[in-house]
Amino acid sequence: MTDSETRAARLLHHRKPGLVAGDPVVPPITASATYHLPQVQGAPFVYGRNGMPTWEAVEAQLALLEEAECVSFPSGMAAISAALFATLKAGDRLVIPSDGYYVTRILSEGFLAPLGVTVVQLATRDYAAADFTGVAVVYLETPSNPGLDVLDIAAVAARARAAEARVIADNTTMTPLLQRPLDLGADLVVAADTKAPAGHSDVLFGHVAGRDAALMARVSDWRRMAGVVPGPFEAFLVHRGLETLEVRLERMCASAALIADRLAAHPKVRGLRYPGLPGDPSHGAVGGQMANGGFLIGFELATEAEAEGFLARCPLVEQTTSFGGTHTAGERRARWGDAVAEGFIRLSVGVEPVAPLWTAIGEALG
Structure with a gap:
């Protein structure tokens, strides 16, 4: 029995200790912005921007997965x-990946830089030799999206700590069941739970996790002051999705491994990354900081037209x-401005039975 399996099992029953006879096993959707407050002291909830019961349920799940305090948000x-x-x-001074999620770069250059933050972009592979002297925050994403390059989280975090920099790790591509940046020295983990954790492409959600109480208080204060709060229905959907995360990941990753192996042998496929x-x-990160190869595959076809076709x-x-x-799901990533070939496709393998899925992919490649 693995630690991951134990966390997944506990997640499914995390509400049980607090239930009394007749309580719903599934957390109710508490759609209320205000709460009965004859006095503030001792009240578990005071106002919808500060917290609500349905957030509490999903944050408890995420905290079990991360083994850390979690604060939820309305998007990654x-x-x-x-x-x-x-x-x-x-x-x-902020270091961010030049080959990571492009919106993080837009946020950093478009909003943080004008506020006086110096933004330094590095390719994921270059983090290994980077000098972090004078850097306040090292922001990393591994595997990178969409190129799937990796870095050694523990090694980078140790060097950042020696330079008195904080480390923020985007763990969206792996989830805490497949990779654990906090265990490897990251100060904060960020993730878009819109992706695999919620899993059904029907909700935007995100979270920040950390084990430094003062730092997490800052994150929680930012949510309250900025008003970036998730809704109760969205939290309910993520809670439901998280209950099947471990099962879905098992099939998605196993199917991705098989499909990647077959794509590697296909004459039309080039530049395969898995x-x-x-x-x-x-591959060196698999079996170490990564539990397996994940469910994302990158590959190139000869031209934009072939990829779109x-x-x-x-x-x-x-x-x-x-x-x-x-x-x-598949997407030609160059249309968003990623530094990839025009025919590069990011393939996210789902939960379909793998035999008909590969047949459809093989026939479409022609």
């Missing part, structure tokens, strides 16, 4: 913004942005 970008604003001030393949540049022809691949859902 809201979580990223909170972590950055809670740790940076004018005059600070950390689970022994020859991949990121493949996506249009394949009946079992949704043409959509985002990843981690029950449906296999």
Whole structure:
């Protein structure tokens, strides 16, 4: 029995100790902005912007997975913004990945830089040799999205700590069941729970996790002051999705490994990236900081037209942005400005039975 399996089992029963006879096993959707307050002292909830019961339920789940305090947000970008604003001030130096999620770069250059933060962009592979002297925050994303390059979280975190820098790790591509940045030295983890944790492509959500109480208080204060709060129905959907995360990941990752192996042998496919393949540049992280190769695959077709044609022809691949859902999804990432070939496709493998999924992919490749 693994630690991951233990956390997944506890997650499913996290409400049991507090239930009394007749209570619903599933947390109710508490749609209230105000609460009965004859006095403030001792009240568990005071106002909808401060907290609500349905957040409490999903944050308890996330805290079990992360083994850390968690603060939830209405999107992954809201979580990223909170972590950055809670740790940076004018005059600070921030390192971000040049090959990571592009909206993080837009936020940093478009909003943090004008406030006096110096933004330094590094490729994920270059973090290993980077000098963090004078840096306030080292923000990393591994595997990178969409290129799937990795860095050694523990090594980078140790060097950042020696330079008195904080480390924020975006763990969206792996989830806490497949990779644990806090255990490896990160100060904060951010994630878009819109992806695999919620899992059904029907809700925006995110969270920040950390084990430093003072730092997490800053994150919580940012949520309250900025008003970036999730709604109760959204929290309910994420709570429901998290209950099947471990089961979904098992199939998604196993299917991705099989499909990546077959894509590697296909004559039309070039530039294949999947950390689970022994020859991949990121394979060294698998079995160490990563439990397996994950569910994302990157590969190139010869041209933009070939890539778009493949996506249009394949009946079992949704043409959509985002990843981690029950449906296999593919996207030509160059359309968003990522530094990838025009024919590069990011494939997020879903929960479909793998035999018909591969048949559909193989036929669409033609």
